[in-house]
Amino acid sequence: MIAHPATTSASNRVPTGIAGLDSLIQGGFPLGSVNLVAGPAGSGKSLLALQFAYQGASAFDEPSAFLALEETRDSVERVAALFGMDLKRMEEAGKFVLVDLGAIRAGSPREQLTVGLRELEDFLRSCIASTNVRRVVVDSISAVGLRYRSLQELREEMFAFTRFLRDSKVTSLLVTESPEGGRLTRFGVEQFLADSFLHLALDEVKGELRRTLTVRKMRLTRHDTGKHPVHITTEGIVVAEERVL
Amino acid sequence: MFHRAGFLDRRAHAAKRPTFAYRLKSPVIRLEFDLAERVAPSQAREFAFAFADALVAASERLGGLRLTASLARVAWGQEDWRGSLERQFAGEEHPRAAVDAILRDARRAATDLLGATAGGRLVRIAWDAAIQGRQEFVASLGLAEVTA
Numbered sequence: 001m002i003a004h005p006a007t008t009s010a011s012n013r014v015p016t017g018i019a020g021l022d023s024l025i026q027g028g029f030p031l032g033s034v035n036l037v038a039g040p041a042g043s044g045k046s047l048l049a050l051q052f053a054y055q056g057a058s059a060f061d062e063p064s065a066f067l068a069l070e071e072t073r074d075s076v077e078r079v080a081a082l083f084g085m086d087l088k089r090m091e092e093a094g095k096f097v098l099v100d101l102g103a104i105r106a107g108s109p110r111e112q113l114t115v116g117l118r119e120l121e122d123f124l125r126s127c128i129a130s131t132n133v134r135r136v137v138v139d140s141i142s143a144v145g146l147r148y149r150s151l152q153e154l155r156e157e158m159f160a161f162t163r164f165l166r167d168s169k170v171t172s173l174l175v176t177e178s179p180e181g182g183r184l185t186r187f188g189v190e191q192f193l194a195d196s197f198l199h200l201a202l203d204e205v206k207g208e209l210r211r212t213l214t215v216r217k218m219r220l221t222r223h224d225t226g227k228h229p230v231h232i233t234t235e236g237i238v239v240a241e242e243r244v245l
Numbered sequence: 246m247f248h249r250a251g252f253l254d255r256r257a258h259a260a261k262r263p264t265f266a267y268r269l270k271s272p273v274i275r276l277e278f279d280l281a282e283r284v285a286p287s288q289a290r291e292f293a294f295a296f297a298d299a300l301v302a303a304s305e306r307l308g309g310l311r312l313t314a315s316l317a318r319v320a321w322g323q324e325d326w327r328g329s330l331e332r333q334f335a336g337e338e339h340p341r342a343a344v345d346a347i348l349r350d351a352r353r354a355a356t357d358l359l360g361a362t363a364g365g366r367l368v369r370i371a372w373d374a375a376i377q378g379r380q381e382f383v384a385s386l387g388l389a390e391v392t393a
Contacts, residue, residue: 073309091311103306104366122360130315130358 014062014135014171017055018048020239024215024224029196033219034162035173038185039200043211044230044237046071047079048200049137049175051236054085056135057095064135065097065127069115069143073100083236097131099123116147117161128168136165140175142186155189162193184216195219200230203244213239288382289340290330292375293347297326299374300351303367312358320354321347341386348372348388 013028022028029035039045053064068076076098080087090096101115101123124136138144141158148154165172174194177186184191184199191197196218202209211230215223226243248255248267252274258266304313314324321329330347337343351371355364376383 073306088309091309094311097308097311099308099312100306101363104303104363104370119360119362123363124360126356126358126360126364 015055015060016048016052017059018051018237018239019235020228020241021213021237023241024228024239025196025218026221026223029171029173030218030220032166032169032171033195034165034193035171035196035198035218036176036185036190036194037173037198037200038176038178038190040178040180040202042209043178043200043202044232045175045177045200046139047083047232048198048237049139049173050076050080050085051083052173053135053137054080054087054090054096057090057093058085061095062134063095063097063132064137065099065124065131065133066137066139067120067124068098068100068139069102070140071100072103073098076100083234085236094131097127097133099127114143114146117144117157120144121161121164124164124168128170134170136168136170136172138172138174140177141190142175142177145187151187151189154187155193158189158193191217196221201227210244212244286334286340289344289386290334292379292382292386293330293334293344294327295379296371296375297321297330297347297351300355300367300371301326303370303374304355307359307363307367315358316351316354319357320350344386344388 010027012031013022013026014031014033015022015028016025037045037048050066053066056062056064066076071079077087087096087098091098101120105115120138127133128136145154148157174190176190178184178199178201179186184197194217197216199214199216201212201214203212204210211232212227213230214227215225229240229242229244231238231240247253252270253267254270256266256268258264301313301317304316317324317326317329320326321333323329333347334340334343337346348368352364352368355367358364359367
């Protein structure tokens with residue numbers, strides 16, 4: 001496959017800053033693209049997403065917003081601190097926005113506990129305008145999908161949401177879960193609406209779980225298609241260069 | 246009594262016993278009654294501060310100190326929201342109007358920064374916290390309920 005010339009130049013790529021990943025995807029995500037990372041519990045998808053946002057703010061001068069839909073601010077801050085990410089410093093510098101949208105839903109009726117995609121869009125529209133963020137992470141859209149009664153409705157809403165993200169000229173990363181032993185994504189439609197799809201897996205090797213990453217899809221990119229070991233180090237996720245055989 | 250209220254001029258009147266002559270200050274006497282203003286300034290101030298306090302606490306849980314600072318700045322002109330609210334009450338003759346302005350500015354700022362839905366929810370949380378134990382006061386003031 002030949003990559004689109006316009007997307008191979010460094011200025012049109014958004015580096016993730018995650019060790020070993022950018023070299024698999026021609027230097028980073030396509031500028032302004034909607035990207036998806038999926039994986040089962042414990043595969044490292046939230047950490048990968050957090051690193052993408054933090055690296056943007058700290059290493060690439062791209063203000064980032066991290067929208068936590070299932071975790072509290074406190075919980076995200078604690079995870080970040082474990083891997084040497086100083087979110088408070090970045091927030092004070094105006095380069096990082098950490099939002100716990102669940103915080104304003106506590107005490108709501110059961111049917112209103114989850115955030116819908118229109119609400120997310122409504123929030124992001126104001127957030128992007130007032131903070132000038134260039135990277136957006138939503139962790140996770142699995143929670144959002146619970147609001148919809150049919151897959152058709154979810155797909156339509158998600159189509160509109162991804163279109164909004166592209167129109168907003170931000171590079172986004174959406175997190176979704178992979179159900180155990182079945183579909184690659186929670187609802188089976190997310191990967192068709194995103195421009196790229198990273199899949200994290202937990203493979204059992206000799207009675208031990210090993211994390212891996214595969215770039216299953218990336219538009220306008222000549223990407224590596226192999227399965228690569230993933231290590232979680234004190235500095236976060238590291239994608240190994242060698243392939244899993 | 247009318248003299249003390251400022252309607253009449255009083256002058257000493259020459260007589261064996263001390264008496265006074267009274268004259269209308271103006272041929273027109275204008276009386277105004279604000280029947281809606283049934284609120285003590287201290288109660289209004291207490292309610293407004295409870296509302297702002299709850300709004301700030303909820304915004305901190307949502308987006309941390311940076312969001313809180315932005316919200317206060319957009320709503321009331323500066324991050325020191327207490328000082329700003331104090332000045333609003335000091336410069337406003339009618340406490341009810343001050344409360345209205347504080348609620349209106351909070352709604353506008355929350356919507357600008359967070360969008361209509363999330364902003365509305367944030368304001369609603371603050372409203373619910375502020376009216377705890379003050380339902381009678383809120384009803385007597387005739388404040389419109391803040392809805393998400």
